[in-house]
Amino acid sequence: MPLTDIHSLETRTPKVFKGEFMDITFREADARWVHHPHNAVLVISLQIGTKNIYRVFMDNGSSTNILYYNTYRKMGLPDRDISAEDAWVYGFSGESARFIGSIRLPCTLGEIPLLLMKMLDFKVLNQESSQNVFLG
Template sequence: MTVTGSASPQPINPDKPEISFLPKDYKATDCNLDNPVVISAQVEEPLVKKVLMDPGSSVDVLFYSTFQKIKLSDKAIQLSSRELVGFAGEQVPIRGYIWLQTTLGNYLDYKTVDIQHLVVDCRSPYNIILGRPSLNEFNAIISTVHLCVKFLS
């Protein structure tokens, strides 16, 4: 059985211009192309290192240990009694969520957006996970081959 359909041309969206990666964008230091894309981002005031860019995550996660290190008040967390379910079905209680101004880029080329971070209290090698919601908000494209991310500033 086959299904055929006519492919209608996709409308051109000026908010989503072309982004490409060039050989000069290659940041990998070894031949292992399975490394995650990890960056630094300014979250409110401090620069936060070890921010995982994860297009497989449906939420943006701020780990409670990082929340404490950037000296935010627990009163700023909007409480939630839900649980975050991981890829393997593991469940992590959500302490709540918080909206934080998050900046990607450098001094001349940057973009700042308000991101809703779920605050979870569990161990992680990362401080923050930026998932599809923030990647879409930034119009960010990740290249795991180049180990970099590009977005329009």
């Protein structure tokens, strides 16, 4: 008898989206800081706690949300709120880096009537980055 079971994706019932479908559109004003032609990744702004954070890098292939320590300090949050954690990240600049710890923060994305509010877990990383947050 095998030690693992293999399940085919074809046997799953498809998930049904229960919300409204809305187009995501961009206006000319949204591209005022974009240098054309471009192949830029998705970079958004996000409200974390009571602060609007810009230059949030979206990567749906990542399993971790990273809040850079410089951004954390600028948000005025105390270091004592960071839970110590022994975790490492690999691949940035070809090196490994140790996280300072983790923190759970309320995040708001969008505008009324399309508003998403959710508590997200972030790993805090003391490393230089052109982004403020890396959202997986």
